[in-house]
Amino acid sequence: MFESWQLLAQGLAAASQPTVLAAIMVGAIIGLFIGALPGLGPTAGVAILLPVAVSFDGTAAIAALGAVYYGAQYGGAVTAILLGIPGDASATMTVIDGHKMARNGKAGAALGLSIAASFIGGLIGLVLLTAFATTIAKAAIAFGPIEMTALMVFSLSLVSVLGGRDLNKAMISLFLGLFIGTIGLDPMVGLPRFDFGEVRLFDGIEFSIIAVGLFGLAEMYATPPSTGAHDDSGRFRFRELLPDVRSTLQCWRELGSGSLIGFFVGILPGAGATAATMISYAFAKRTSKHPERFGNGAMEGVAAPEAANNSAAYGNMIPMFALGIPGSGTTAVLMGGLLMIGLQPGPMLFQTQSEFVWTIFGSFYIGNLALVAITILLTPILASCAFVRPSYLFPAVIAIIAFGIYGINNAMFEVVLVIGFGLLGYLMMKLDYPPVPLVLGMILGPILERGIRRTLVASDGDLSVFFRSPIAIGIIVVTVVLLVSPWLVSQRTRRRAAAIAK
Amino acid sequence: MERLKTRNGLKRRALLAYGATLLALQPMLSMTAQAQDYPAETMNYVVAFGVGGGSDIIARTMAKVIDDKKLIPVKMLVENRPGGSGAIGYSFINAQKGNPYYLGGVGVSFFTTPLLGKMPLSHRDFTPLAAIARSPYILAVTADSDIKTIDDIKTATGLTIGTAGAVSDPALLAHLLNKELGASIKVVPFDGEGEVMAAVLGKHLDLLFGNPNEILEQVNAGTMRALAVTSAERMTSLPDVPSFSELGHDIVHTQLRGIIMPKDVPAEAVTYWEGVLKTVAESPEWRAQYVDRFNEIPLFLNSREFGEEIVATSARYEALMRELELIK
Amino acid sequence: MIRLRTFDLGLSATLTLLGIYIVSQGMNYGYQDGSVPAAGFFPFWIGGGLALFSALNFIKMLRQSGLAGAVDRTEVARVGLVSLAIGGFVVLSGFIGMIAAAVLLMVAIGAIFGARDIRSLMAVSAIAVAMAGVLYLVFGLVLAMPLL
Numbered sequence: 001m002f003e004s005w006q007l008l009a010q011g012l013a014a015a016s017q018p019t020v021l022a023a024i025m026v027g028a029i030i031g032l033f034i035g036a037l038p039g040l041g042p043t044a045g046v047a048i049l050l051p052v053a054v055s056f057d058g059t060a061a062i063a064a065l066g067a068v069y070y071g072a073q074y075g076g077a078v079t080a081i082l083l084g085i086p087g088d089a090s091a092t093m094t095v096i097d098g099h100k101m102a103r104n105g106k107a108g109a110a111l112g113l114s115i116a117a118s119f120i121g122g123l124i125g126l127v128l129l130t131a132f133a134t135t136i137a138k139a140a141i142a143f144g145p146i147e148m149t150a151l152m153v154f155s156l157s158l159v160s161v162l163g164g165r166d167l168n169k170a171m172i173s174l175f176l177g178l179f180i181g182t183i184g185l186d187p188m189v190g191l192p193r194f195d196f197g198e199v200r201l202f203d204g205i206e207f208s209i210i211a212v213g214l215f216g217l218a219e220m221y222a223t224p225p226s227t228g229a230h231d232d233s234g235r236f237r238f239r240e241l242l243p244d245v246r247s248t249l250q251c252w253r254e255l256g257s258g259s260l261i262g263f264f265v266g267i268l269p270g271a272g273a274t275a276a277t278m279i280s281y282a283f284a285k286r287t288s289k290h291p292e293r294f295g296n297g298a299m300e301g302v303a304a305p306e307a308a309n310n311s312a313a314y315g316n317m318i319p320m321f322a323l324g325i326p327g328s329g330t331t332a333v334l335m336g337g338l339l340m341i342g343l344q345p346g347p348m349l350f351q352t353q354s355e356f357v358w359t360i361f362g363s364f365y366i367g368n369l370a371l372v373a374i375t376i377l378l379t380p381i382l383a384s385c386a387f388v389r390p391s392y393l394f395p396a397v398i399a400i401i402a403f404g405i406y407g408i409n410n411a412m413f414e415v416v417l418v419i420g421f422g423l424l425g426y427l428m429m430k431l432d433y434p435p436v437p438l439v440l441g442m443i444l445g446p447i448l449e450r451g452i453r454r455t456l457v458a459s460d461g462d463l464s465v466f467f468r469s470p471i472a473i474g475i476i477v478v479t480v481v482l483l484v485s486p487w488l489v490s491q492r493t494r495r496r497a498a499a500i501a502k
Numbered sequence: 503m504e505r506l507k508t509r510n511g512l513k514r515r516a517l518l519a520y521g522a523t524l525l526a527l528q529p530m531l532s533m534t535a536q537a538q539d540y541p542a543e544t545m546n547y548v549v550a551f552g553v554g555g556g557s558d559i560i561a562r563t564m565a566k567v568i569d570d571k572k573l574i575p576v577k578m579l580v581e582n583r584p585g586g587s588g589a590i591g592y593s594f595i596n597a598q599k600g601n602p603y604y605l606g607g608v609g610v611s612f613f614t615t616p617l618l619g620k621m622p623l624s625h626r627d628f629t630p631l632a633a634i635a636r637s638p639y640i641l642a643v644t645a646d647s648d649i650k651t652i653d654d655i656k657t658a659t660g661l662t663i664g665t666a667g668a669v670s671d672p673a674l675l676a677h678l679l680n681k682e683l684g685a686s687i688k689v690v691p692f693d694g695e696g697e698v699m700a701a702v703l704g705k706h707l708d709l710l711f712g713n714p715n716e717i718l719e720q721v722n723a724g725t726m727r728a729l730a731v732t733s734a735e736r737m738t739s740l741p742d743v744p745s746f747s748e749l750g751h752d753i754v755h756t757q758l759r760g761i762i763m764p765k766d767v768p769a770e771a772v773t774y775w776e777g778v779l780k781t782v783a784e785s786p787e788w789r790a791q792y793v794d795r796f797n798e799i800p801l802f803l804n805s806r807e808f809g810e811e812i813v814a815t816s817a818r819y820e821a822l823m824r825e826l827e828l829i830k
Numbered sequence: 831m832i833r834l835r836t837f838d839l840g841l842s843a844t845l846t847l848l849g850i851y852i853v854s855q856g857m858n859y860g861y862q863d864g865s866v867p868a869a870g871f872f873p874f875w876i877g878g879g880l881a882l883f884s885a886l887n888f889i890k891m892l893r894q895s896g897l898a899g900a901v902d903r904t905e906v907a908r909v910g911l912v913s914l915a916i917g918g919f920v921v922l923s924g925f926i927g928m929i930a931a932a933v934l935l936m937v938a939i940g941a942i943f944g945a946r947d948i949r950s951l952m953a954v955s956a957i958a959v960a961m962a963g964v965l966y967l968v969f970g971l972v973l974a975m976p977l978l
Contacts, residue, residue, distance in 0.1 A: 168883055172845060175880040190826075332554065336559060431834060461864070
């Protein structure tokens with residue numbers, strides 16, 4: 001423990017060299033910017049910068065790539081709040097309350113809160129990463145197919161908390177998402193499923209296409225056009241563009257729980273970060289005294305998931321640094337970067353390249369501080385976007401969307417898909433189908449399917465293995481409690497109400 | 503004439519020591535190029551996968567070596583066209599029929615995606631240029647496993663093996679292993695090497711076929727034990743680990759790091775690139791920056807030899823996919 | 831005005847059919863392989879769930895009015911026009927290039943969202959041209975994407 005901090009101090013010093021500092025700043029700004037572009041998330045950001053970065057000195061290269069990663073997390077929240085488009089799956093939950101806040105004229109407060117949450121989440125994640133990186137890596141591998149299956153069952157059961165008013169419609173949305181998740185090559189036998197004869201669907205549908213269509217376009221469709229000169233949406237008070245410190249501090253509980261949930265769930269390879277944001281949002285809603293505020297612009301609804309996804313980013317790096325196992329698309333590209341500069345991430349990295357690792361960790365601290373400064377300065381400018389009239393704002397946004405989505409695979413096919421998901425999203429919005437369960441199903445369904453099938457292939461179809469893992473049993477018990485407790489509570493209040501009535 | 507000159511040059515080069523030869527050959531190569539006006543435009547290396555993956559690293563390292571050594575008189579751009587399990591990128595290269603300014607790398611899906619019948623192309627729709635390295639696979643277990651040798655696998659029951667991908671080299675090898683040993687190891691496909699490694703380290707699986715690079719890292723850290731390698735001979739980096747063939751098992755399968763061009767390119771272009779790639783394959787830069795770094799086996803195969811290997815590999819995959827009932 | 835209930839009936843019916851289609855495809859892919867679930871196992875249950883819940887919603891909508899609201903025809907028209915505009919961008923990009931197509935797309939979107947008088951249209955055109963420059967700079971040069 002103590003040794004870790006000593007090493008970190010050296011790392012911080014090494015990361016303060018001008019070249020590394022410059023790399024951090026460049027990476028952070030590019031990341032912020034790419035994260036804010038709808039359609040492009042941290043994975044795309046790191047991938048775009050990778051070929052350029054690796055031609056520089058190794059430490060500076062990885063510091064820059066890391067900065068792109070967490071910079072994009074900050075930037076993703078900006079788009080999620082201002083435009084209602086999650087740039088990355090893990091920003092989905094931020095849209096729900098963040099965008100509502102912006103529409104209620106509290107764009108500045110929402111942005112400020114997301115910056116604070118990103119910073120606090122990032123800091124807690126970093127401290128945990130610094131302190132426990134090597135020991136905690138073991139926790140990541142304790143999760144095999146059986147445990148992942150249980151965790152996914154639990155995460156999917158969150159639909160009962162995240163689903164909105166009409167549970168039946170939430171289930172339709174969930175199953176639609178599960179279906180979208182099955183499109184592409186079957187993970188176990190390689191058979192193409194629901195490809196409709198189109199090879200471009202072999203790798204499935206990219207999340208950002210769904211996000212942009214379902215959230216972004218749908219939202220714009222439903223916005224009434226500006227009425228020219230009599231438009232009063234341009235009037236706002238300057239104070240509304242500024243972050244609100246007091247209300248940020250009020251969310252300390254959600255910031256804390258979000259950061260911790262984010263870190264520990266984020267460690268798990270797979271969809272750790274997305275599951276983490278959803279679990280932390282559900283946890284915040286469940287433990288809140290005013291759960292009805294969630295979904296209508298609750299500060300806590302921004303604080304919890306934003307803290308979680310930034311914290312998860314560092315949790316996610318643990319298996320990569322300590323075991324050589326990339327836990328997400330972004331860390332996979334980052335690991336490609338490490339390989340290109342001649343480092344093999346894995347158990348030996350901390351021993352043979354200790355100085356390098358700690359310099360990188362040091363650079364993360366510096367980068368997070370820099371990002372807070374940059375984003376707070378930018379907040380008033382960004383927040384004023386929320387007040388630009390649609391006839392001026394939407395053309396630019398739709399053009400950026402078209403280019404960003406084209407950029408995923410350098411193809412127009414994805415842009416056509418976006419139109420379709422925009423229409424679906426619009427219908428769902430009008431008809432009160434909640435979009436979050438669809439994301440839940442689409443992201444987590446494939447992990448559930450892989451978990452179940454891998455388990456059963458290994459056990460030869462024997463289902464009892466699910467009940468032989470203590471971790472899995474624990475998670476299933478929590479799931480049952482989650483599903484049954486609201487029913488029990490409502491029974492009790494009904495009984496109590498009946499007693500009072502008597 | 504020009505072709506002959508290059509061939510002779512290459513033969514001579516093989517006889518001489520590296521440095522001197524490279525100096526001697528370089529002006530010759532560029533002379534050849536000038537005489538034929540090829541290449542006169544920027545070369546485009548199309549990677550059918552995303553940035554940071556195995557195919558991408560090969561492409562960029564190769565481009566860097568070519569650039570550093572100034573092996574070609576024009577620029578070389580590496581471009582990623584991912585999607586459709588490689589189908590998008592390979593279709594793109596194929597669409598440049600006869601155009602000798604496009605290059606591509608050969609990965610597993612170069613073989614498997616066409617076999618699935620979903621890409622109206624096959625390996626016959628490309629021109630093989632050369633292979634510049636070879637990567638074997640290593641069968642490994644965790645360090646505290648009861649499995650100490652290949653023979654232990656035969657006697658053990660209920661073993662599981664993880665593979666990166668449903669139809670992939672490790673999957674092919676896992677099925678071969680079952681066949682050769684008469685064992686019934688259950689093959690569990692995962693999405694990538696990292697996931698398999700995590701599952702084995704976490705003791706959710708027993709065995710895996712891994713890349714030398716990732717296995718060596720674990721072996722050096724004392725967390726894993728290598729049982730056998732799939733190359734014909736032992737690897738220099740793992741002198742104590744036997745090869746399957748040496749143990750009397752007919753399992754020899756390695757991944758070739760090869761370069762292709764679209765169909766119908768001029769023969770001069772093929773010869774030209776055979777020369778360039780031979781220089782790359784035998785250069786100390788390539789050895790240091792790719793082969794040794796990733797613990798692969800140095801190698802050079804010319805267009806014809808590489809073409810033969812492609813046909814053999816494709817047949818091996820076809821057999822596996824028939825066995826898995828992916829194709830009928 | 832179009833009643834939302836009509837839309838919901840249509841959507842639920844479509845999704846019910848989609849669910850049934852998924853189940854039938856799932857059966858084609860194979861439900862089980864020996865004692866182990868095969869490629870169609872998951873689609874089978876997903877399709878079943880989708881069909882079940884969609885059918886339930888359909889029945890619920892038939893029985894009661896459910897959603898009382900309605901959508902303005904102009905809003906529906908706007909949704910169609912925006913989709914068409916983006917579709918037009920996709921088609922035009924192949925002929926006149928993405929940058930030029932983007933300018934047209936942006937002017938069209940501006941007009942759809944209320945910029946109908948000359949002054950607003952001029953403003954939108956100016957924004958569109960400036961934005962096209964930014965797009966070229968960012969996506970074409972900085973991010974080095976092969977733009978059409």
